Amino acid sequence: MTSTEVPLPPSGSYVKSIRESSHAARVAAGIQIDTEAIKRLLLSPAFTTTFYRVSHNHGLAFPLNFPSPLAELNFLSVLSLLNFGSGYRALLHAHTGRGAWDSIRAFVFSIYLGDAELLSAKGMQGVEEGKVAELMGVRVHVERPHESIPGVTVGELGGPGYELVSIVAETMRSTGDALVGAGYPDLGTFVVEALKEGERAGKATGQAVDVEVVLERLVKAIPGFRDMTVVDGRPIYCFKKALFLISGVYIRFHKLASAPFPIPHTQDLPICADNVIPSLLAYLGVLDLSRATAHGLASVFPAPPVSIESLLDQYHPQSSDQDEDKAERKGPPEEGPVLTVEQAFLLRAAAIEACEVIVQVARGLRLDGEDAGWVAGGEEELAWVKGISLLDVDTWLWAVAKDRGDYRALGRFALRGTCFF
Ligand SMILES: Nc1nc2c(c(CN[C@H]3C=C[C@H](O)[C@@H]3O)cn2[C@@H]2O[C@H](COP(=O)(O)O)[C@@H](O)[C@H]2O)c(=O)[nH]1
Secondary structure (H helix, E strand, O other), rough: OOHHHHOOOOOOHHHHHHHHHHHHHHHOOOOOOOOOHHHHHOOOHHHHHHHHHHHHHOOOOOOOOOOOOHHHHHHHHHHHHHHOOOHHHHHHHHHOOOOOHHHHHHHHHHHHOOOHHOOOHHHHOOOOHHHHHHOOOOOOOEEEOOOOOOOOEEEEHHHHHHHHHHHHHHHHHHHHHHHHOOOOOOHHHHHHHHHHHHHHHHHHHHOOHHHHHHHHHHHOOOOOOEEEEEEOOOEEEHHHHHHHHHHHHHHHHHHOOOOOOOOOOOOOOOOOOOOOHHHHHHHOOOOEEOOOOOOOOOHOOOOOOOOHHHHHHHOOOHHHHHHHHHHHHHHHOOOEOOOOHHHHHHHHHHHHHHHHHHHHHHHOOOOOHHHHOOOOOOOHHHHHHHOOOHHHHHHHHHHHHOHHHHOOOOOOOOOOOOOOO
């Protein structure tokens, strides 16, 4: 089913719909969230010794000279809109030497530095596949033997590189169409309007910016933000890229002395459900798929090559492995399981709820009581764990997956053909 056949959530309840639809889908699929595994994770050296460093390492301060905050917001907005491609991670590593996020970031940098008109609504509207392929550095031809001349091969458009480039180009064109149709010069200007509308609504609800209103505006106006599907008759709403954009506005601009536009509070928004977070939560035992009843989920992930105990321990690359560890970082990653739309959305939904549960479990930890059995000393020093936010949990899970050699080796699932994550 395509996103156009999925009903939008009722007006005014987009955030609630992410949470409720995720819960309903997770329960119906028989995926369990293991609260003991969450406690073990929260009190593990893998978590406690890296959380602050890794979850505060936001890669959103760009090394570019922007003429205005609006220009920077437009850049961030286009980057968020195009923040997908995880299903092509192995291909991207082969063609660009980078993962999905770094490849897209480099692509939007190239646009900014060389073809900046592609960041306008009209420029997006007219973008062609060839331009996207050139700027992304992705090869879009496949070779096949010539029909009649033996030994001769001909190149033709096709293959996964062409598939990804086509989705990027189409996402840009549909966004350009929507913006031009509504009279906006670029995506950033539209986002400012949405933030201002959120600010007006927030006056009634006592918030600086009503995030609900901002999210609804983004999703309704731009097809590339309509990240939702129906699985077994139940809708699932993820809206990952729109949430990423809204969180990005907070991360990038909230510390400025005078805010250039209304800044939403995003610490407690649902996570940005991609392929990394559900995969990692499954390997760490937080998502228990063993009793899943739907869509063959019980057997989608291979057993991790190392034990959960070792994944929860502090990472000690052998000193002789350090060079290997660096090489491993550069080398092409292991291709994870390629999933169906249904499988991928069910896992994303489960991850959305699991992260909510992680924050709840953290709040309720009894560091002086029975839970402290997990702690290897220093209980009082762990009081900060009780105050972690959803945004921090998202960033930690996503970034720690790249921080350790043994986590990088865990195959993340892939979904092809989507512009949503
Ligand atoms: N949940 C969540 N998913 C995130 C990000 C980011 C970008 N993170 C940096 C930017 C700001 C943050 O503070 C981080 O420093 C990318 N992704 C998604 O991962 C997917 C895999 O990509 P890769 O492993 O490269 O191939 C891809 O769908 C991509 O869209 C995040 O933060 N959270």
